[in-house]
Amino acid sequence: MTLTAPATPPPAPAPPHPLPTPRREPTVRRAWRKASPYAYIAPFFTLFAAFGVFPLIYTAYVSLYRVELQTPGDMEWRGLGNYTALLGDEFFWTALRNTFTIGVLSTVPQLVMALGLAHLLNYRMRGRTFLRTAILLPYATSVAAATLVFAQLFGRDFGLINYVLGVVGIAPVDWQTGTVASQIAVSTVVVWRWTGYNALIYLAGMQSIPDELYEAAAMDGASRWRQFLHVTLPGLRPTIVFTVVVSTIGATQLFGEPLLLEGSISGGISHQYQTLGLYMYEQGWGFFHLGRAAAIAWVMFLLIVVLVGVNALIARRRSRKEAGR
Amino acid sequence: MTAPSTTEVPPLPARRDAPAAPVPRPRRSRPSRAGRTLHAGPVAYAILIVAVLVSAFPFYWTLVAASRSNADLAQVPPSLVPGPHLIRNFEAVLEEADIGKALLNSLIVSGSITLGTVLCCTLAGFAFAKLRFRGRGALLALTVGTMMIPPQLGVIPLFMMIAELGWVNQLQSVILPGLVSAFGVFFMRQYLVQTLPDELIEAARVDGASTARIFWSIVVPIARPGMAVLGLLTFMAAWNDFFWPIVALTSSEPTVQVALRQLGGGYVHDQSVIMAGTLLGTLPVLLVFGLLGRQIVGGIMQGAVKG
Numbered sequence: 296m297t298l299t300a301p302a303t304p305p306p307a308p309a310p311p312h313p314l315p316t317p318r319r320e321p322t323v324r325r326a327w328r329k330a331s332p333y334a335y336i337a338p339f340f341t342l343f344a345a346f347g348v349f350p351l352i353y354t355a356y357v358s359l360y361r362v363e364l365q366t367p368g369d370m371e372w373r374g375l376g377n378y379t380a381l382l383g384d385e386f387f388w389t390a391l392r393n394t395f396t397i398g399v400l401s402t403v404p405q406l407v408m409a410l411g412l413a414h415l416l417n418y419r420m421r422g423r424t425f426l427r428t429a430i431l432l433p434y435a436t437s438v439a440a441a442t443l444v445f446a447q448l449f450g451r452d453f454g455l456i457n458y459v460l461g462v463v464g465i466a467p468v469d470w471q472t473g474t475v476a477s478q479i480a481v482s483t484v485v486v487w488r489w490t491g492y493n494a495l496i497y498l499a500g501m502q503s504i505p506d507e508l509y510e511a512a513a514m515d516g517a518s519r520w521r522q523f524l525h526v527t528l529p530g531l532r533p534t535i536v537f538t539v540v541v542s543t544i545g546a547t548q549l550f551g552e553p554l555l556l557e558g559s560i561s562g563g564i565s566h567q568y569q570t571l572g573l574y575m576y577e578q579g580w581g582f583f584h585l586g587r588a589a590a591i592a593w594v595m596f597l598l599i600v601v602l603v604g605v606n607a608l609i610a611r612r613r614s615r616k617e618a619g620r
Numbered sequence: 621m622t623a624p625s626t627t628e629v630p631p632l633p634a635r636r637d638a639p640a641a642p643v644p645r646p647r648r649s650r651p652s653r654a655g656r657t658l659h660a661g662p663v664a665y666a667i668l669i670v671a672v673l674v675s676a677f678p679f680y681w682t683l684v685a686a687s688r689s690n691a692d693l694a695q696v697p698p699s700l701v702p703g704p705h706l707i708r709n710f711e712a713v714l715e716e717a718d719i720g721k722a723l724l725n726s727l728i729v730s731g732s733i734t735l736g737t738v739l740c741c742t743l744a745g746f747a748f749a750k751l752r753f754r755g756r757g758a759l760l761a762l763t764v765g766t767m768m769i770p771p772q773l774g775v776i777p778l779f780m781m782i783a784e785l786g787w788v789n790q791l792q793s794v795i796l797p798g799l800v801s802a803f804g805v806f807f808m809r810q811y812l813v814q815t816l817p818d819e820l821i822e823a824a825r826v827d828g829a830s831t832a833r834i835f836w837s838i839v840v841p842i843a844r845p846g847m848a849v850l851g852l853l854t855f856m857a858a859w860n861d862f863f864w865p866i867v868a869l870t871s872s873e874p875t876v877q878v879a880l881r882q883l884g885g886g887y888v889h890d891q892s893v894i895m896a897g898t899l900l901g902t903l904p905v906l907l908v909f910g911l912l913g914r915q916i917v918g919g920i921m922q923g924a925v926k927g
Binding site: 328329331332333335336338339340342343345346347348349350351353354357362367368411412415416418419420424426427428429430431432433434435436437438439440441442443444445446447448450452453455458487491492495496498499540544547548550551554555558572575576579580585588589592593595596599603 | 660664668671674675676678681693696740741744748753756759763766770771773774777781783784796797799835860861863867894897906909913914916922
């Protein structure tokens with residue numbers, strides 16, 4: 296990428312967008328005109344190259360080396376050693392499994408509830424703006440704050456949630472040591488923080504569905520539920536695909552929630568809620584194996600690529616099926 | 621930052637290149653025979669009110685727990701109203717973790733990131749929207765393409781870089797990478813494509829204005845509402861960012877989130893003190909949200925926010 300003005304501009308094709316030239320421009324000025332757009336993108340791309348693109352690519356390179364946190368300058372070639380070590384590490388498999396189950400536990404209820412809330416928020420009602428804003432409130436908190444509050448609520452002995460369960464007659468649940476229970480606790484934080492956000496995304500999608508479609512469906516005698524199924528859902532498909540992709544990526548890199556549920560880097564005594572993101576942090580900044588952490592990062596990336604690819608495939612196949620009808 | 625205007629951000633018409641471009645449409649009354657019941661019934665209100673209560677309760681609980689003593693929190697049944705110990709718990713937080721410094725650091729970091737991001741992204745967004753140059757399509761595709769890749773994947777080389785530069789535990793190690801926002805460039809480009817007519821730029825050129833002049837006198841004023849939304853979203857994201865700050869900073873130079881981790885990380889066993897810290901760390905962004913919630917909702921409704 297050239298950021299400085301070239302001395303002579305390359306022979307340009309006729310500008311696609313001819314501008315009226317009041318007088319002949321001097322060559323220097325014309326050269327600057329050609330080069331100046333690069334000056335506008337330069338601040339962003341300089342940073343983007345240094346702190347965005349380069350680290351992404353370099354991660355793959357680092358993952359092939361033994362690099363320790365204390366001596367990041369010393370790199371020792373390991374080939375695929377970091378990856379094969381992962382395959383033999385039971386905690387890697389635990390983290391992979393946890394990432395998947397917590398991902399499902401958090402993404403599915405979140406998106407289903409968001410869809411329902413969006414549908415309700417789409418009605419005409421008093422205080423609509425207030426309701427929309429209030430529902431987004433959890434989005435304003437940080438992972439750290441939200442998790443600490445929920446950790447308190449989920450406390451085994453004095454937590455409010457166990458108290459309420461007790462009132463209903465359910466025995467107290469140990470939200471930190473039980474595998475399923477702790478994963479539910481972690482997922483709850485995610486669901487709480489992101490449901491309102493997704494509801495607003497869906498709401499925006501719903502508002503771009505033309506009224507005429509509903510009118511036509513109503514004339515054909517479709518009930519409101521059938522209208523939802525056959526007008527709203529198909530109309531929202533691109534939006535739904537988007538939220539599924541974004542939530543999937545979010546779930547794959549889940550980190551703060553499992554770290555702060557009880558403050559342990561291993562995600563519970565038996566790693567029962569350690570995610571890949573936390574496992575990577577543990578390897579890199581707990582055990583100082585940066586090379587190995589880079590390998591985990593790369594596995595996370597491949598996982599995302601696969602999941603997004605599967606999503607895209609399903610979306611495409613479904614729309615083709617519908618087009619064929 | 622300019623005071624965000626009270627007017628709503630103009631809706632962005634459908635984008636062809638983005639799957640998620642739901643467009644807020646001006647609402648108009650529909651004929652009631654259309655088949656959709658347009659007015660919410662009591663059930664809808666009830667469900668929404670429950671949802672709002674669930675959204676808000678943890679905040680309220682933070683206040684309750686932060687204003688009570690640790691012994692109060694161990695009571696059965698738990699008390700649901702605020703108690704008298706808020707100030708004492710705040711003092712304890714200041715003692716356990718340097719929350720004052722953390723708040724200041726967070727303000728510096730989030731403020732710089734917001735200003736820098738809005739400026740960089742408006743410049744680049746303008747170039748991508750309205751200027752013609754070689755490689756424009758490819759560079760834009762590269763930028764948008766990386767939006768889907770989680771930044772976590774780059775943290776290891778990033779950490780090695782800042783270690784090499786001697787920036788570990790210095791605020792610029794959080795600020796500089798925070799200025800990179802592919803989303804911001806994309807957002808500003810979309811905004812300017814739709815709100816800035818080509819004719820305006822051409823007219824200015826005929827009058828002999830340079831591109832720089834055009835940028836400051838025409839683009840920035842028109843882009844202001846978009847910049848405000850981008851700034852708000854950037855500020856909240858920067859304030860709440862967790863992963864990179866805990867990697868790059870330590871407890872001697874924390875942001876609020878790093879300090880919260882310290883509180884929750886087992887050094888403090890007093891739940892009410894942890895909640896007091898949480899409250900302090902959340903208040904500023906809640907304040908922003910309370911004042912400008914409408915704009916934030918508007919920005920998100922544009923399908924604009926990366927998850």
